[in-house]
Amino acid sequence: xxxxxxxxxxxxxxxxxxxxKAMEIVVALANIYEAEELVPxxxxxxxxxxxxxxxxxxxxxxQEWADQGARVKVPTTLNPAGMDLKAWQELGIxxxxxxxxxxxxxxxxxxxxxxxxxxxxxxxxxxxxxGQHVAWSESSAVSYANSVLGARTNREGGPSxxxxxxxxxxxxxxxxxxxxxxxRHLVEVNCPVESVADFGALGYMVGQKVGDAVPYFRLNSHAxxxxxxxxxxxxxxxxxxxxxxxxxxxxxxxxxxxxxxxDDPVTMTVEHLKEGYEALDGVARDIDLxxxxxxxxxxxxxxxxxxxxxxxxxxxxxxxxxARDVLNAARAxxxxxxxxxxxxxxxxxxxxxxxxxxxxxxxxxxxxxxxGAFYLLSHLGMQVRFGSLFQCVExxxxxxWLP
Amino acid sequence: xxxxxxxxxxxxAEGEALVSREAIGFFGGxxxxxxxxxxxxxxxxxxSIAGKILVFPRGKGSTVGSYTIYRLCKKRVAPAGMINAExxxxxxxxxxxxDIPMVDLIDISQIRTGDKVIISxxxxxxxxxxxL
Numbered sequence: 001x002x003x004x005x006x007x008x009x010x011x012x013x014x015x016x017x018x019x020x021k022a023m024e025i026v027v028a029l030a031n032i033y034e035a036e037e038l039v040p041x042x043x044x045x046x047x048x049x050x051x052x053x054x055x056x057x058x059x060x061x062x063q064e065w066a067d068q069g070a071r072v073k074v075p076t077t078l079n080p081a082g083m084d085l086k087a088w089q090e091l092g093i094x095x096x097x098x099x100x101x102x103x104x105x106x107x108x109x110x111x112x113x114x115x116x117x118x119x120x121x122x123x124x125x126x127x128x129x130x131g132q133h134v135a136w137s138e139s140s141a142v143s144y145a146n147s148v149l150g151a152r153t154n155r156e157g158g159p160s161x162x163x164x165x166x167x168x169x170x171x172x173x174x175x176x177x178x179x180x181x182x183x184r185h186l187v188e189v190n191c192p193v194e195s196v197a198d199f200g201a202l203g204y205m206v207g208q209k210v211g212d213a214v215p216y217f218r219l220n221s222h223a224x225x226x227x228x229x230x231x232x233x234x235x236x237x238x239x240x241x242x243x244x245x246x247x248x249x250x251x252x253x254x255x256x257x258x259x260x261x262x263d264d265p266v267t268m269t270v271e272h273l274k275e276g277y278e279a280l281d282g283v284a285r286d287i288d289l290x291x292x293x294x295x296x297x298x299x300x301x302x303x304x305x306x307x308x309x310x311x312x313x314x315x316x317x318x319x320x321x322x323a324r325d326v327l328n329a330a331r332a333x334x335x336x337x338x339x340x341x342x343x344x345x346x347x348x349x350x351x352x353x354x355x356x357x358x359x360x361x362x363x364x365x366x367x368x369x370x371x372g373a374f375y376l377l378s379h380l381g382m383q384v385r386f387g388s389l390f391q392c393v394e395x396x397x398x399x400x401w402l403p
Numbered sequence: 404x405x406x407x408x409x410x411x412x413x414x415x416a417e418g419e420a421l422v423s424r425e426a427i428g429f430f431g432g433x434x435x436x437x438x439x440x441x442x443x444x445x446x447x448x449x450x451s452i453a454g455k456i457l458v459f460p461r462g463k464g465s466t467v468g469s470y471t472i473y474r475l476c477k478k479r480v481a482p483a484g485m486i487n488a489e490x491x492x493x494x495x496x497x498x499x500x501x502d503i504p505m506v507d508l509i510d511i512s513q514i515r516t517g518d519k520v521i522i523s524x525x526x527x528x529x530x531x532x533x534x535l
């Protein structure tokens with residue numbers, strides 16, 4: 001592998017022990033993946049933020065790195081935390097959890113990272129362009145960056161994305177290389193795919209089947225999917241499988257600009273979404289919490305929730321998770337306040353998957369997110385109902401899941 | 404039987420093999436406090452990976468999985484070593500920051516649960532359970 005003089009110096013410790021450690025991780029990955037060289041990155045997205053996911057061990061790991069002088073070299077955004085960094089008390093987050101969570105944020109700030117705390121950095125300004133190299137973690141954001149934006153990143157782990165941010169480099173292998181970005185799986189979707197939940201169900205099914213391959217979708221009975229639908233499609237495939245890049249004919253960045261479907265692809269036909277819904281939707285009747293915003297809600301989704309609530313009172317708790325900047329926009333136009341006046345909450349900075357939801361007394365959760373449903377079931381052992389945004393909002397109103 | 408692969412994390416580890424023919428997602432799939440596999444329907448569901456030589460084709464799932472491996476390590480419920488058919492970044496970085504000996508590019512169909520396995524650098528020594 002070729003390293004530049006500057007990279008060799010970083011690896012030798014010329015920029016201090018923190019940069020040396022970052023280079024060691026980057027170079028180890030480059031060796032594993034037989035990269036010929038490293039590539040400078042224009043941005044990073046760092047996962048491993050919520051105290052629920054990191055625990056004390058993870059906090060200790062980050063603290064040590066920061067104490068060694070770790071500072072990022074490129075604009076870097078953070079994944080969600082386990083709570084709203086401002087309104088955590090109102091959400092009933094235990095104080096001990098909150099204290100640890102704020103310590104984690106402080107450590108990242110010390111490294112020069114803005115506490116954006118969102119899984120949708122592309123909605124708040126971390127928006128790389130076609131062909132640009134980045135080092136992103138957060139599997140759903142990776143999928144969005146590669147697929148919708150046409151930027152180039154592998155599925156970095158939290159520590160490897162941080163290592164890339166600190167060194168300014170990542171190993172040039174995998175999806176950084178043109179030849180690995182072509183689809184060898186063609187997915188012919190013949191049934192209607194409409195709601196965000198439909199796209200989540202479809203993503204769940206395809207992710208299970210293709211693993212880490214690149215699928216190419218032909219949506220035969222659907223108009224062009226919106227940003228909101230593309231983000232859940234990628235998120236679900238990255239959760240049930242390890243899909244980091246997909247193409248949608250006529251829609252995603254590279255599918256619009258070139259030939260990305262390999263000759264003689266393995267073809268899979270989807271005639272209905274039943275399999276996806278059956279795997280993700282449970283049997284609970286009473287709903288404690290309704291969760292919208294996985295990945296984080298766009299302004300349009302917040303507006304839609306306010307519209308569906310239509311001034312009614314919620315019986316179950318309703319959380320709409322989003323980025324702080326998007327919340328500010330929703331406040332400015334009054335939609336966040338509309339949701340709150342109905343009894344719902346618009347929660348910034350947070351992901352429910354990292355929040356202390358058992359301690360908060362939630363047993364059953366309804367969501368329209370395929371990724372959310374998948375992890376609530378598998379990671380948190382929750383009772384889950386999975387359906388359309390309309391069904392979810394009705395469940396928030398009645399406290400019951402209505403078929 | 405001796406198998407040679409590629410070093411992900413240099414080191415020496417010995418233990419009983421726990422083999423999964425399915426990929427493993429650490430975040431969501433393994434309890435970071437106990438080392439038990441909790442992914443519903445996974446072939447290892449309910450089994451503990453603590454102290455085992457964990458043999459599986461590759462990682463899958465959320466990138467937070469690297470920290471899950473680190474947490475397992477600090478709780479002393481991590482695998483003693485890991486062997487992959489072909490490793491990916493989530494598990495590889497988890498192994499590197501946790502200093503868990505790990506090798507990939509191994510024909511894992513040669514290893515069965517219960518076999519005594521020794522990882523040493525890029526070499527995997529497998530003592531088949533039936534031949535002991």
